[in-house]
Amino acid sequence: xxxxxxxxxxxxxxxxxxxxxxxxxxxxxxxxxxxxxxxxxxxxxxxxxxxxxxxxxxxxxxxxxxxxxxxxxxxxxxxxxxxxxxxxxxxxxxxxxxxxxxxxxxxxxxxxxxxxxxxxxxxxxxxxxxxxxxxxxxxxxxxxxxxxxxxxxxxxxxxxxxxxxxxxxxxxxxxxxxxx
Numbered sequence: 001x002x003x004x005x006x007x008x009x010x011x012x013x014x015x016x017x018x019x020x021x022x023x024x025x026x027x028x029x030x031x032x033x034x035x036x037x038x039x040x041x042x043x044x045x046x047x048x049x050x051x052x053x054x055x056x057x058x059x060x061x062x063x064x065x066x067x068x069x070x071x072x073x074x075x076x077x078x079x080x081x082x083x084x085x086x087x088x089x090x091x092x093x094x095x096x097x098x099x100x101x102x103x104x105x106x107x108x109x110x111x112x113x114x115x116x117x118x119x120x121x122x123x124x125x126x127x128x129x130x131x132x133x134x135x136x137x138x139x140x141x142x143x144x145x146x147x148x149x150x151x152x153x154x155x156x157x158x159x160x161x162x163x164x165x166x167x168x169x170x171x172x173x174x175x176x177x178x179x180x
Contacts, residue, residue: 021046081151081160082108083117088147093168099140101169105133105149105162114154120161121145129156142171 023044024032037043087104088094094101103119111117116129122145127135129152146164153159 021048079109079112079115079159081111081115083149083151083160083162085147085149085162085165088165088167090165091168092165093170094140096170096172098138099142099169099171100136100138101140101167103135103137103147103149107133107149107151107160111151115159116152118150118152118156118158120148120150123148140169142169144168 020035020037022034022037023046024034024038024041026032032038033046083105085103085105087102105117107117111131116131117133118129119126119135121137121140126137133149145167147167148164149162150158151160
């Protein structure tokens with residue numbers, strides 16, 4: 001079914017408004033479209049509709065350089081980011097071990113030239129802001145921790161913050177008792 005429709009589309013694109021199209025059906029029941037009238041077989045002339053056309057929009061002169069700079073500065077300031085933590089999933093338990101795990105996030109649209117990502121563990125910055133949306137955390141203390149990722153500008157102002165993801169870190173503990 002796709003073949004005849006594709007063939008018809010290609011033929012229609014390449015034909016002028018005065019060209020004639022013929023439709024026939026072969027012995028296997030396949031529909032064939034052609035611009036040459038087939039001989040000795042039953043054929044149907046296909047009536048083509050007028051092609052829709054529209055004039056191009058009028059050309060607009062480019063704004064002066066000062067306006068372009070102002071527009072680009074406003075566009076940068078108006079960017080609205082969306083940040084989502086993809087790893088780990090919310091309510092993840094980090095099994096017994098040294099408290100090491102990874103965090104990954106997705107930010108849309110891409111970061112601006114001066115914008116960075118800041119990982120926050122329990123609302124406290126973890127490391128320096130960076131452009132790469134992944135972190136390797138080591139030696140995280142046991143317990144529940146809320147993780148967020150913020151997009152920050154060059155002044156450290158939060159432009160967007162992800163929904164928090166809660167992780168539970170399990171670590172072995174040793175209790176020393178006085179044995180007398």
